[in-house]
Amino acid sequence: MQMPVHIVAALGIVENDQEEILIVKERRSDQWVFPGGQVEVGENLMDGLIREVKEESGIDVKVSHLTAIYSNTGTYKGHSGVKTVPTKVMFDYVCKPIGGELSSSDETSNSQWVKKNEVLDMVTSPALRTRFQAYLDFEGHVFYMDYVTQPEFKLKHKRTV
Template sequence: MQMPVHIVAAGGFVENNQGEILLVKVRRDGDWVFPGGQVEVGENLIDGVIREVKEESGIDVIVSHLVGIFSNTATYEGHSGVKIVPTKVMFDFVCKPVGGELTTSDETSDSCWVSKEEVLDLVSAPALRTRYQAYLDYNGSINYMDYITRPEFELKLKRSV
């Protein structure tokens, strides 16, 4: 049996006191996204999301609570020498800003605060839209979803746990 390989990632829905959501624009494709990314070796999920938000946006955060766990079970050819991108498991957290200033990074070309109602006008990726809706619909139960993003987005499983 082959040992399973997964990418573990953490994302942050950062909401300020005005009810605005933090978005960053990815340099690679110009899409607006929520800050987050792969958890590094030896790093826990909470530290990972705090680091990713700071790196991508310049904002310091504290983590409030987990709202969703998502599996992207599609495998596909990667870029930058990656032959096959394995299954991804993503943990989305609600975060509160506690300092820092909006900035950009090697990965991001812009960062901004957007009203909750306008987020979906900017975020176009179906998987991210689905995860944002799970954040909006959060009722105290953790959302779990299994989806694929290629060849096109398909939600395979949705439930609360």
């Protein structure tokens, strides 16, 4: 039996004192997204998230609390030589900015603060819209959701844990 392989990732909903949310524009897709990404070997979730937010946006953050855990259980053809993208397990955290300055990176072409009520005007990915709505609906209980993104987004399961 082959051991299962999962990508583990963390995403930051970074909110400042003016009720603005940090978003970044991906170079690869030219879409606005929330900063975050894959946790590297030997790195814990929160350190990986802090590193990814800094790399993608220039902003230093403190992790506040977990809002949701997601499984993207769809597998599909990857890019950059990856034959099949495996199942992903993703953790969404609320973060607070503690320093740094907005910047772009090798992965992002722009980063900016957006009023909380305008985020969904800019973030178009159905999966990220669903995840932002979970952040908006958070009342102290962590959400768990299972979805697929290919060939189209489909939410398969949602509950609190």
